[in-house]
Amino acid sequence: MAVYTEVSFDEARELLRQLNLGELTALRGIEGGIENTNYFVTTEQDGRPADYVLTLFERLTSEQLPFYLHLMKHLAQHGLPVPDPAANRDGDILHTVQGKPAAVVNRLRGHSELAPTPAHCAAVGATLARMHLAARDFAQHQPNLRGLPWWNQTVPVVLPHLSTSQAALIQSELAYQNHVAASSAYAALPRGPVHADLFRDNVLFETGVLTGVFDFYFAGVDSWLFDLAVCLNDWCIDVQAGTHDAARAASLLAAYAAVRPLTAAERQLLPAMLRAGALRFWISRLWDQHLPREAAILKAHDPSHFERVLRERTRHPVTL
Template sequence: MAVFTPVSNDDARELLQRYELGELVSLRGITAGIENTNYFLNTTRGEFVLTIFEVLTAEQLPFYIELMAHLAERGVPVPHPQPMHDGKRLTRMHGKPCAIVTRLSGGYEPDPGPGHCALAGATLARMHLAAADFPIRQPNLRGLAWWRQTAPQVLPFLDAAQAEMLHSALQEQTAFTATPTYAALPSGPAHCDLFRDNVLFDGTYEAPRMGGFIDFYFAGCDTWLFDVAVSVNDWCIERETGAFIENRLLAWLDAYAALRPFTPEEKEAWPVLLRAGALRFWISRLYDFFLPRPAQTLKPHDPRHFERILHLRRQVAAPRLP
């Protein structure tokens, strides 16, 4: 999240006239992230988040907005998109699509312990199961097709060893998607970006309570195992090396599997999907770092972090799924 499109108090007041959310109290830009414009929007009736979509189109957005509504209505702790007077959940501001969603309580935990990992793993399993009957289908727009399209754009910034790893990793993922094992993997709507800063917790560090999942705007239909792999590649690692921290990883995977047990095909595919999760974010961070879009407050991540993780996942045997 970032601030690409300025929004004034008068803009917010005009927008609120389309809703039954009360009158504007305060508006504050959110500087974290790199994809959309986000503001904390407080009104006389509650606390909300205003998102202006800078990349996703009005045709793509119903998947994300309706998925969040679908999950929220089934008790999964996610932001609930608010309807306007006409019942629609999407509108426009400054010529761009936008939406207002409920603001969840809590804050993100930068150094999660096993208790946080277990809560996040269990909630992701709940999300997958609740999304299984979601009727809209849209692929993960940052999936393999996007990796293959984007890799040539970042190659000029890589040295020979980096370029070789990128090429061979893409080859592996392309070949794997053509296998019967891949075809048998359970799939459906997935978050696809469940990093620790996209999960909020209440309570204390020793006794955390789930606040909810946020930032669904990279979601798409993909294998659920890819969603798990992306998550544990962030939640369950030593930041400096990318190596797994065993008690965090076991807590995450055991809690997830208690609600949705892993299949034999998923257990076979696990090492490849861990590499897929690392590859996806290495490519996107290379792209955001070397080919950034103009923004008022933009903080691109260091792509070397996921380069290290991908290298490690290619060198060290993956832990088994429960």
């Protein structure tokens, strides 16, 4: 959500007109995130203001994007509180701005809860389970592009930037995850479209009620357990120490299982997938730190955070 590509007021206004979303009155770049260019957009139609988010995709291609956009629309049509991409008169939801693929979605109300309680975690768990079940009949397929094959490709690239102890950890954990992925228990895990990035800053609440889930641009088909583990690794840890918060985790897991009970294979592999989730984001943050892109607004994430989480998950496995 950095600004890599500057969009003029006139260019944004023309796109909003094509989408029949009203007359543009305000355009503001969004700080935070590292993948795409995002702007808050306000329009006026029939005397009433409306808020949207304009996204220009900096890495994802026009061939990859229909999966993400149509998944959001599919979930929105199933009653999930997710962004709903706007279509032009031809029904297209993927557009072009500054020569780059772009989309406009409704801006969800609410704010992020960066210090979540067990109640917030329960709402997240239940919503994640609903998303998994609602996406079962989604027709399109795309693998998780930041899954195991990408880890295997990227670790050798970031390895020269690591200390001896960091290199040992990342290599041993990668070997372990390849071993897990070859197991029969892993093959038995239920799968489908997953969010794969359901962090605290990608969920909105209003007066304690979950009102929005957004940023689906890491979504792909993977195990539902991996998606749950990524979620637990952010919502249910102490941010400073990376340690497990048992009360929040119990609340999130119970709420998830009340909607979609976990299988025996999922219960067996939860510790391994918690480690996998930590490894995935440690690798990607190392990648972004050591091979950065220029941006007009850019706020990078600290890779050492998920190094701490991975070490904690390895030393203190969480079992069900």
